[in-house]
Amino acid sequence: MAKKTIKKEIRKIALQYRRTVEDAGIPIEKMLVFGSYARGNAREDSDIDICVVSPKLGKDEMVESSRLNFLHWKLDNRIEAHPVSSKDFAATATPLIFEIKKYGVEV
Numbered sequence: 128m129a130k131k132t133i134k135k136e137i138r139k140i141a142l143q144y145r146r147t148v149e150d151a152g153i154p155i156e157k158m159l160v161f162g163s164y165a166r167g168n169a170r171e172d173s174d175i176d177i178c179v180v181s182p183k184l185g186k187d188e189m190v191e192s193s194r195l196n197f198l199h200w201k202l203d204n205r206i207e208a209h210p211v212s213s214k215d216f217a218a219t220a221t222p223l224i225f226e227i228k229k230y231g232v233e234v
Contacts, residue, residue, distance in 0.1 A: 133232045137164050140203050141177055141234040147198050148179060156180045156213050159231030166230065174207040178216075178227045185212025 133141075137160060145158050162176035163169040184191050188210060195208035211224060219225050 131165075131232055133160050133164050133234075137175060138234055140175060140206070143202050144177060144199055144206055144208075145234060147202060148195065151194075151198055153179070153181050153183055153195075156182060157216065157233060159227055159233050161227045161231035165232045173205070175203065175205045176207050176209065178209045178211055178224075178231060180211045180213055180216045182213040184210040185215055 141158065141160050145155060148158075149155055157178075157180040159165075159178045159180075160175065161178055163173045164175055179195055191210040192208065195210055196206070199206035199208065209223070209227075211227075215221070216224055216228075219228060
């Protein structure tokens with residue numbers, strides 16, 4: 128079960144990433160850290176899974192994922208961005224979204 132808190136260092140990185148995404152013109156409805164950092168069992172080589180929920184996302188997952196992951200290179204190359212449309216997030220459209228909602232930590 129997730130702790131619903133994350134390390135200060137990870138929260139800081141996620142907040143910096145949020146600003147970078149918003150500065151790139153992508154409005155963010157929600158941003159959540161999930162995966163091993165949310166569960167509290169991250170290792171040194173773990174990536175930082177971040178779900179980006181936006182009404183501008185959901186048209187082309189490959190392009191959106193590439194764009195979001197390109198934005199993190201100057202911050203921290205451990206970031207693994209996962210784009211989700213506001214509509215899909217609200218509908219809990221996939222098992223991954225269900226897990227993100229259940230265990231993710233909002234930043």
